[in-house]
Amino acid sequence: MSERDYKELFQILENIFKEKKEEFVPGKTTIHYALAVYDHQEIFAALKSLLSGWFGIGRYASEFEKQFSNFLGTKYCVLTNSGSSANLLAVESLQLPKGVEAITPATTFPTTINPLIQKGIKPVLMDINPSTYNVNASELEEAYSEKVKLIVLPHTLGNPNEMDSVMDFAEEHDLYVIEDSCDALGSKYDGKYVSTFGDIGTFSFYPAHHMTMGEGGAIVTNNEEISLTVRSFRDWGRACVCPICKIALDPNAYCPLRFSQTPLPDYDRRFTYINIGYNLKPLDLQAAMGLEQLKKLPFFIRKRKENFEKLYRELSAFEDYFILPKSLPKAEPCWFAFPLTVRENAPFKRRDIVDFLEKRKIATRPLFAGNILRQPAYQNVDFRVVGKLENSDRVMTSSFFVGVHPALTEDMITYMVNTFEEFVRKFKE
Ligand SMILES: Cc1ncc(COP(=O)(O)O)c(C=O)c1O
Structure with a gap:
């Protein structure tokens, strides 16, 4: 291909991507837990x-x-x-x-x-x-x-x-x-x-x-x-x-x-x-x-950190219901997602909040395999287990995560926080 062909190809692709931009409609547009940007x-x-x-x-x-x-x-x-x-x-x-x-x-x-x-x-x-x-x-x-x-x-x-x-x-x-x-x-x-x-x-x-x-x-x-x-x-x-x-x-x-x-x-x-x-x-x-x-990548890293910080600030209001993620004093995490664990004494279960969010187009995921010991494929594996794995079991029943990916906008984060607020309000009345 000639230099001119490549230029033309680039131009065509650029135009396709210009046309691809979608407007965010709260409750209609899915807020993905992760998204390739x-x-x-x-x-x-x-x-x-x-x-x-x-x-x-x-x-x-x-x-x-x-x-x-x-x-x-x-x-x-x-x-x-x-x-x-x-x-x-x-x-x-x-x-x-x-x-x-x-x-x-x-x-x-x-x-x-x-x-x-x-x-x-x-x-x-x-x-x-x-x-x-x-x-x-x-x-x-x-x-x-x-x-x-x-x-x-x-x-x-x-x-x-x-x-x-x-x-x-x-x-x-x-x-x-x-x-x-x-x-x-x-x-x-x-x-x-x-x-x-x-x-x-x-x-x-x-x-x-x-x-x-x-x-x-x-x-x-x-x-x-x-x-x-x-x-x-x-x-x-x-x-x-x-x-x-x-x-x-x-x-x-x-x-x-x-x-x-x-x-x-x-x-x-x-x-x-x-x-x-x-x-x-x-x-x-x-x-x-x-x-x-x-x-x-530098932009992706900055955006992930900012999105996590915004969510953390706002979701802290619901700390009575959820365990919020913590990092160590020397850690500077660039989060993959925002994990939450429903507290044992909360008046709802993980399924309730996850259903509520998913119905409102906020995607959630469990924390991967949870406690691997509980997964069907691992029943006959020869593990050595240290202690009772109580927190891992809790992850299995009560943890989930939502997204912090770089394509999240201010409006999306506000909508996410408002949706949590709407859910939690029912239990305050
Ligand atoms: C912690 C961890 N390790 C390994 C993998 C596997 O990566 P891949 O999907 O590229 O095989 C994943 C995938 O999400 C992961 O989260």
Whole structure:
């Protein structure tokens, strides 16, 4: 395509997106719990990548990995096709023997915990704090045994864990730490982005998250060995793990390593397998979208924080009925959503408020899997459980969240707050 064709394509897309803007009608327009915010620039970038004639990961993926690790301040980033794949690759890359244990919260997302089960690692389930929805770092010692080799912590809904105490504990006991930061892009603890404290951080770029590629994910790490192992497992288990593959960028390129540095004598390194791998690669068009989203990320982070603050200020009036989310003194969360837990003594149940909101077009969601122990698929899993998991059970019966995504407007937030007020008023009369 010529330069002129691209300009025309860009113009067409820009016009389509200008026409797409919808007016907010309270009670009629859905207020989503999450929403991908993108425009003609992401679609143009994706099409441009497609039109290049190469679909697999290539120059856009390499550029994204560079820019994403620069943003976070990590040495390495490996792009994946989802956050779930990133979690699987993170656990896989540590190559822990079967039978070891990993400490993780009971309130979780399924594919945060599934890689442990899939790799024969026993999850040690801790309860969460009812306001932060994360584990209390002071209770890690109680969960510890000689078999524990790993801690897997999601920063729940973007709320940072107590990373200084967690890392002290991990160092003391020589444990790996994986930070599932899929819901926490832009959140900081003690001035540092979450995902950069432990051995590996993982991200999701599914549309509900802080930025999107349609689907997608990434692992970040400062450990070169881990990054290369992740790359190998991601790419069929092959020996070829250069961060930027010359041949992927140009099929005619000469690679000096191809036949020289291979574990099999005189055998193409690209077809030499050093791990029992997967294929968990994204498409380059996803990375092309991601690069456009990265430009908007500072705005997304600011808006999420502002929306959360506004909701927090207004919903504080209903604290007698709901437990409001809290973050730690050193935490600067960039929230995925606004969680609420209906108090035990409230004159209504979660179902009542959720139905009320949903009927008025305010979307809600439960806190992912709630207590994973209660989910049907996990009934025969060999867990070790620490304590009674009472707060996780409470999440299962009484917690839900509403959105704070960057497309929320002042009018939408006012409508959300008024709807809560209208609901609660019934119980005051
Ligand atoms: C904490 C957490 N981890 C992992 C995932 C999985 O990410 P993906 O949907 O990209 O597989 C999610 C998805 O929402 C999540 O919230």
